Amino acid sequence: MTDIFEKYKDKLPGAILEEIKLESKSNELTQAEIIRALDESVKEYEAALIAPGEAIGIITAESFGEAGTQMTLNVFHFAGVAEIQVTRGLPRLIELFDARKEPSTPSMEVYLKPEFTANEKTIRRVASFIKEMKLQEISSEISLNIMKQSVDIDFNEEKIKLYGFKKEEIIEKVTKDLKNVTVKETKKGITITSNSEEVNLSMLYKIKENAKSVLIRGISKITQVLPKKEDSKYVILCAGSNLKEVLNMKEVESKLTTTNNIFEISSSLGIEAARQAIINEALSVIENQGLDINIRHVMFLADIMTQTGVVRGITRGGISGEKESVLARASFETPINHLIDASLTGELDNLKSVIENVIINQPIPLGTGLPGLMSKMKKEDKKGAKK
Amino acid sequence: MIDVFLNEAFIGSVTDIHEFMESVKKQRREGIIPTNLNIGHDEGLNEIHIETTKGRCRRPLIIVENGKSKLTSELITKIENNQITWEELTKQGVIEYLDAREEENAYVAISEEELTKEHTHLEISPITILGICTSLVPFSNYGSSSRLIRGSKIQKQGLGLYAKNFLIRNDTDASVLHYAQRPITTTFMHDIFNYDSRPSGQNLTIAVMSYEGYNMQDATILNRGSVERGLARSTFFRPYSTTELRYSGGLMDQIGIPDKEVKGYKSEKDYRHLEDDGIVFTEAQVGSEEVIIGRTSPPRFLGSLEEFNIAANTRRESSISIGEETQGIVDMTIITENEEGNRLIQTRLRENRIPEIGDKFASRHGQKGVIGMLIPHIDMPFSSRGITPDIIFSPHSIPSRMTVSHLLEVLAGKVGALNSKLIDATTFDNPSEESLRKQLLELGFSEDGKESFYNPITGQKFDAKIYTGNIYYLRLKHMVANKLHARAAGRVQLLTRQPVEGRAMGGGLRVGEMEKDCLVAHGAALLLKERFDSDKTILHICENCGMFATYDYFKNKAICTRCGSDTKVSPVEMSYAFKLFLDEIRTIGIDSQIKLKDKF
Incomplete structure (x- = not known):
């Protein structure tokens, strides 16, 4: 039984073999029937394979390009609905394929473990722990006290109560973050004094400015949270992205939580995850615009972008800049630079790709231009064969 | 203290803004200071600006004082009896012109009924929001705004009697329509503008239906009989x-x-x-x-x-x-x-x-299209009264564009034609669909404007009733005769040896970057090469140094002037553009050599 499948190991992918194995078991197929099923599968599989010499790159580019012309260029806001603004449409697609280090609107979808999604209250609580909160937000006044050479901070009592802060907790955070300062409790809030011996006004001013942005709760970079029910599941949509920190939270379901920052995914979850993230992001844009682009084009693009283990964009600094041919690179962007660089190292263009051959007007090595005819020469005697 | 600027130059300051502005306005209305002066208070900058320069866009409004229009009913009767002119009204301080800045301080009522004490001005008519061309579109308050814009733009391209002295003029690209008519469905602007003396279209009988598919995708079918009788004929x-x-x-x-x-x-x-x-x-x-x-x-x-x-x-x-x-x-x-x-x-x-297939026609509602077919009179569908339409208009042009005004004009045109009356369909002030239907019924026609039509080939009645009536159509200046172009071999550019561009030069149609991509995507390698063969050349390349060799036609031999006569020189086929590229690269000091080897 197993050896039949072993025979087809090279002809069919593992997943298909597995499926046939399961199906044949559940349907109690005979040996002959299994072989027939396998043969049929091989036939179908081979028919579905793309033909050699097919210009998949251009077809992918055309598939995106044709649909891209119909995209709404900018959708700014959703009036009336509480939403986090996310770049979509063509601008998002461009930044995705250019592999920009930071998306123009970083955002996260944080899913929670089932035990924390009991009711909306707990979810809101978790959300408030995710949202970055700086000292400035909970204080009503931050002022310089020149007489005492200190920075006085008055708290906003309402907010302190609402978020359940304790003064000790805040003092600890501030002392840790600002370094070399002493923080004392006052009636309305706290007062900060420097530990250094010489204290001048500009130093105090610096302390005041730094104190404003002390992170007292939440995860940095996440500026906005929005708990939302998405088909019976609770999601916290976040503006701003910090995948590593969010995944460290015990309430978070790490299997489902994602960000739209490809590089964060790549560095924390690996390149395969980044590949999948590119596919998901691109598909979501396409779907959002009501377009229909075959997933294989998106997958192909994601494969190209991630195949070296690093996420690279389709830019002159990325994939397009790494083409072998000088003419191909020059025809993409900044031609003069490429030509001069090539001349400095005496580059040789072997004219193996498409663009170069279009430029010099030779048949392109694709489609009908790919195969060459070879005729078998008569075997000559050993002396002649050497030549 | 508030600074006052005259034509953007500081001239002084005042303490009481209100009093100052009112006195200036009062004196202007009385004619003490010029009427073309405008004063405006910029609340953001807290500055008063007085403008007298030319080139400002200004519009007339009726002055309102204490919630009462200065254009009294006495004045209105005077206007009706031609006893008072526009100039006199402006001189009397009934009407004044505001520029953009003064308009910011004004509070304008649209109708007299809504006037309150706060209002400073009254709109002469709501129609003043429209320009000349837009006012020429009948029933335009029933159409969508984008179509209205298109409709008013299209009217500028319509052929007609563009100038009465056209016979002694020498304009470029001028056309004159032979039998131009004024529209049955008019607006007030047609009268003001004296459209009668410079008409630019014809009233056609239209049927909204499809026929043999020749009017799909915005094409229209014209009756060849009508065309032969002179419909939309013009001289270029x-x-x-x-x-x-x-x-x-x-x-x-x-x-x-x-x-x-x-x-x-x-x-x-x-x-x-x-x-x-x-x-x-x-x-x-x-x-x-x-x-x-x-x-x-x-x-x-x-x-x-x-x-x-x-x-x-x-x-x-x-x-x-x-x-x-x-x-x-x-x-x-x-x-x-x-x-x-x-x-x-x-x-x-x-x-x-003479109108031919491909010539462009349009109604006044942004419904433009080219002639898809000219059908002989005997092959045109006819109504039970024996009427054949001049033009067959596709019903698919209506739903997505929402040009209800187009359909209403058909109805109004029909009523007007049968009654031998002009229908005034001015924006915001036109006959209701109901009244048009009623009139049509009184004339002995179906009130919905539909009629039974017969298939001219089989003689059978069409199942559906066909919406038919009269509509003003324009022949637009874009004619195939001026655009038709094709070429095989022909002139080439001196520099690149590629075909020249443009119809006037007998040029080619470019196979551009994206067209190239299509051929690549199809894998049609040799077709692509053949398309780009227009500038192919044979160059002789020295296999030793990789530079171009010279061909000596006397000796019938190619020689590399650099390496002498010993080296092998081979002919290579390539595009002339690439040869030019190599030359240009060499001029900026980059050496480029061609290394030859056997292809297979």
């Missing part, structure tokens, strides 16, 4: 002009039939339309590339020695001939002098343009 005028230029050394151009010795002499046939003075005779039928003004010019680049050389002294042919693929009848010739005193000859060609 094309001017030509030339001057007898003077050159240094007393030399000058000569207008006349060129001698046969002249350099570049065409052929006797090409000059056959010219009279003895070298100018084509009026009413001559000239065809493609034939000469209409014969002219010779003195030889170019005369060196000091060559002046005495008889051989070099031959004159150059520089006649004016009409372009490729154009023809016409010579309509008029003017012989005069230009500002410099040189003889100036202007001729005008006339061409009768």
Whole structure:
């Protein structure tokens, strides 16, 4: 039984073999029937394979390009609905394929473990722990006290109560973050004094400015949270992205939580995850615009972008800049630079790709231009064969 | 203290804004200071600006004081009896013009009923939000705004009687419609604008239906019978002009039939339309590339020695001939002098343009399309009353564009035509659909404007009733006769050896970057190569140094001038553009060599 499948190991992918194995078991197929099923599968599989010499790159580019012309260029806001603004449409697609280090609107979808999604209250609580909160937000006044050479901070009592802060907790955070300062409790809030011996006004001013942005709760970079029910599941949509920190939270379901920052995914979850993230992001844009682009084009693009283990964009600094041919690179962007660089190292263009051959007007090595005819020469005697 | 600026220059300051502004306005209304002065208070900057410069866009409004319009009913009756003019109204301080800045301080009521004490001005009519062209669209308050914009733009392209003195004018690209009519469905602007004397379209009988698929995708079907009876026929005028230029050394151009010795002499046939003075005779039928003004010019680049050389002294042919693929009848010739005193000859060609497949037509509602088919009268669907439509309009043009005004015009046109009355369909003030339906019913027609139609080929009645009526249609200036173009071999550019661009030059249609991508995506490698063969050349490359070799046609042998005669030189086929590219690269100091090897 197993050896039949072993025979087809090279002809069919593992997943298909597995499926046939399961199906044949559940349907109690005979040996002959299994072989027939396998043969049929091989036939179908081979028919579905793309033909050699097919210009998949251009077809992918055309598939995106044709649909891209119909995209709404900018959708700014959703009036009336509480939403986090996310770049979509063509601008998002461009930044995705250019592999920009930071998306123009970083955002996260944080899913929670089932035990924390009991009711909306707990979810809101978790959300408030995710949202970055700086000292400035909970204080009503931050002022310089020149007489005492200190920075006085008055708290906003309402907010302190609402978020359940304790003064000790805040003092600890501030002392840790600002370094070399002493923080004392006052009636309305706290007062900060420097530990250094010489204290001048500009130093105090610096302390005041730094104190404003002390992170007292939440995860940095996440500026906005929005708990939302998405088909019976609770999601916290976040503006701003910090995948590593969010995944460290015990309430978070790490299997489902994602960000739209490809590089964060790549560095924390690996390149395969980044590949999948590119596919998901691109598909979501396409779907959002009501377009229909075959997933294989998106997958192909994601494969190209991630195949070296690093996420690279389709830019002159990325994939397009790494083409072998000088003419191909020059025809993409900044031609003069490429030509001069090539001349400095005496580059040789072997004219193996498409663009170069279009430029010099030779048949392109694709489609009908790919195969060459070879005729078998008569075997000559050993002396002649050497030549 | 608030600063006051006159024409953006500081002139002083005032303490009481209100009092100052009111006094200025009062004096302007009384005519003490010029009426073309405007004053505005910029609340953001807290500055008062007075403007008297030209070029500001201003609009008239009725002045309101204490919630009462200054245009009283007495004045209105005076206007109705032509006892008072517009100028007098402005002088009397009833109407004033506001510029953009003063408008910011004004509170304008749209109708007299809504006037309150706070209002400062009253709109003359809500129609003033529309311009001239937009006001010409009937029932425009029933259409969508984007179509209204398109409709008013399209009217500018309509052929008509563009100027009454067109016979003595020499405009470029001018056309005159032969039997222009005023629209049955009019607006107030048609009267104001004297559209009667300069109409630009015709009232056609329209049927909203599809017929044999020739009006799909915005195409329209025209009745060939109607066209043969003169529907939408126009004359196209094309001017030509030339001057007898003077050159240094007393030399000058000569207008006349060129001698046969002249350099570049065409052929006797090409000059056959010219009279003895070298100018084509009026009413001559000239065809493609034939000469209409014969002219010779003195030889170019005369060196000091060559002046005495008889051989070099031959004159150059520089006649004016009409372009490729154009023809016409010579309509008029003017012989005069230009500002410099040189003889100036202007001729005008006339061409009768009968509507043909591909000519563009449009209604006034942004519904434009080209003729998809001209159908003989006997093959046109006819109504039970024996009416055949002039034009068949596709019903698919309506739902997504929401041009209800187009449909209403058909209804109004029908009522107007049957009643022999003009229908005033001014924006915001037009007859209701209900009243039009009622009138149609009274005239003995189905009130919904639909009629039974018969298939002319089988004689059977169509299952559906067809919406039919009369609508004003415009023939637009875009005609196929001016655009049709194709080429096989032809002229090439000197620099790149690629085909030239443009119809006037007999150029090619470019296979561009994206077209190239399509061929690549299909894998049609050899077709792609063949398409780009237009500039192919054979170059001889030295296999030793990789540079271009020279071909010696006397010895029939290619030699590399760098490496001498010993090296192997091979002919290579490539695009001339690439050769040019290599040359250019070499000029910026980058050496480029071609290494040859066998392809297989």
